[in-house]
Structure formats: C-alpha cells, structure tokens
Amino acid sequence: MVMEPILEVRDLHTSFLTSNGEVQAVRGVSFDVEKGKTLGIVGESGSGKSVTSLSILQLLGVTGKVTAGSIRLGGEELTTKSRKEMRAIRGERIAMIFQDPMTSLNPLIPLGDQVGEMLWEHHRKMSKEERREKVLELFRMVRIPEPEKRMKSYPHEFSGGMRQRVMIAMALACRPDLLIADEPTTALDVSIQDQILKLMRSLQKEMGMSIMFITHDLGVVAELCDRVAVMYGGLIMEEADIIDIFQRPMHPYTLGLMASIPDMNQDKGKLLQPIPGSPPDMIHPPKGCPFAPRCPYAMRICTEEMPPCVATGETRRSMCWLLDPEAPAEGNPLKQRKEGIA
Ligand SMILES: Nc1ncnc2c1ncn2[C@@H]1O[C@H](COP(=O)(O)OP(=O)(O)OP(=O)(O)O)[C@@H](O)[C@H]1O
Ligand SMILES: [Mg+2]
Structure with missing residues (x-):
C-alpha cells in the first residue's frame, strides 16, 4: 500500500537572529507525516523539536525565520x-x-465557553444551541466526567490532566488534518500522562487524524507513535518505524537515548542515566556531526565533515559516518547491526 503523506517537510532551515548572533536551530530537516499516523519527534532539550513545529505553524516570532526548505x-x-x-x-x-x-x-x-469560542471562530453560522451541543459532544469525546456541569467550570477548578483534556477538545473542535502536540504530558503525573496518551490514541483511531508528537521521552513514543524521528543539533539523526528503532537502533545517539529509558523493573525514583556531555552551541554549530563530541564511536572525520544520510533499511535512515561504506567494520556497532549480526 502506498502511503500518502499529509505533511511533507523538506530541507527545513530555521534561524533566530539574536544579539549574540544567528541561532541555527534547525539545519536541514526532512520528514513526512503520513495520513492517520503518528510521527514522534524525540531528542534532548535544545535539539530543535519545538522550532521545527513552530516553523510549520509560522509561529516563530519577529526574530525567527525559515531560511530555506519547503513545508x-x-x-x-x-x-x-x-x-x-x-x-x-x-x-x-x-x-x-x-x-x-x-x-x-x-x-x-x-x-465550555472557551471551547465554544474556538468553534465560533471557525463556524460563524453555528447557532448558540448547536454550539452548546457540540461543546458537550467534545467534552464527552475527551472523557471529561459530568460534562454539563464541568462546562461551566473555570480553568483553576480543573486538574492539570483535565485541563489538558480541554486543550485536546479545543484542538479537535475543527477536525484538523494534523495535530501537533509539543510535550503535552510532560507536566503531568505518570498515571495521568498515561491516561492522556491512551485518550489521544483512541481519538486518533476514531477521527483518523495525523499527529506529530514531540517529546524527549522515548517511552512515550513507544506508546503512541508509528514512526519516530530522532533529532539532535537541529538535524534528524535517525528516522525509522517504531518497531525497527526499538529492535535495532542504528545511530549512536539513539543508542544513548535508549540507555536512558528507565527500566520498568527498576526501583521507582531511580535517576535516568543521561548521555555524558552537553548539546552543541547552535550559534557556532560544529562543522561535522553535532553528536561527535559525545559519541563513544567518533572517528576523526566525524568532527570534520557532516555525516552522510544512509538508508539502513527500506523505510529507515541514519546520519552517521559509521555507516559509510569506507568506515571500519571492526568495533563498528552499526555495520554489524546492518548486516544483522548484532
Ligand atoms: N526564540 C528563540 N530565540 C533564540 N533562540 C531560540 C529561540 N527559540 C529556540 N531557540 C534555540 O533554538 C534551539 C532549538 O530549540 P527548541 O526549542 O526547538 O528545542 P527543543 O528540542 O524543543 O527542546 P526542549 O526539549 O527543551 O523543548 C535551542 O538552541 C534554542 O535555544
Ligand atoms: Mg521544545
């Protein structure tokens, strides 16, 4: 079956002009979001996830600009x-x-009135009664208990999880083709987070919409996404179907992120193992691979030249010098994996 993308991003470059110089937040990013599917965008803080989504929406403020590429x-x-x-x-x-x-x-x-306002903005012909009915329907859809009563509540009377349900109701009010969710569950308790993810998943099935889900948490991605793009230093380091990326990660950065996923059997509260080192300065990004200074497999070329983007399967790719045909095979975790040895 040929997949049809709803969103096609090609070679997107986005910068901010600041008093310290040009922040090159996104440096040539390409991906698709397929119809009815969820693409996860993961990566550490500062990797360019939010700027990618704000570029799509043209919400970059006065200092930000898409300098090249197509959306x-x-x-x-x-x-x-x-x-x-x-x-x-x-x-x-x-x-x-x-x-x-x-x-x-x-x-x-x-x-309820805030959700109604959203409807009014986009459907001016709706009567007041129709609008009320529609708001009720949306409150039910996002499983807010006692919707007739809760419609009249103010934001402070709702818990964080319930407020996020209202935001989802607002987002769904106009039946969008694409929903962009930027860390929508990060501020919530784990159990509430789980409920919201389940809700999003079932709503997506009901409505057949496409989702771009941004998070720094690969665990969340596993629960919700069909595909995932792993970002670092304003670039997509690896992109693959969800099963493939968990079964066989093909980039040292993805491997590093996986090592920092908490093990379900681990003691609660145990700290994650972060990848040592810190993300690059995006005003003076390195000329080679941005991950090279933190990469346990880095070779000399990695700091000197931008890595090639290599197909690592029919529907996946990684940006890494280890996958170059001339890269050494010995001690190379990716070549072994690619050949199915590891
Ligand atoms: N308005 C802005 N002005 C200047 N620099 C910005 C602006 N917004 C983002 N940046 C910079 O762009 C880079 C990418 O930021 P972005 O917000 O996309 O990161 P992120 O991946 O969403 O991180 P987080 O997980 O913390 O949300 C960072 O270096 C950030 O400092
Ligand atoms: Mg962000």
Missing part, C-alpha cells in the same frame, strides 16, 4: 502563505497542544 500540507506549500492565510490554517487544518494548558486558557472564562 507542504496536503500538497500545498505553507512557507509562502501570508499571515492571514496561516491564521486560517492554524486551528482549521493544523491544531496544536502545548505543555502548559494554563498559558493557553483564559482564567476568567468558563471552559
């Missing part, structure tokens, strides 16, 4: 759209949910 939604180029055109696309065709619902909700307006 197509259903075949339509977004980078050349006007502000007005983008406003219509946001909310109607692409919806978003962020980490902290409190910053997106008005504390003085009952939650």
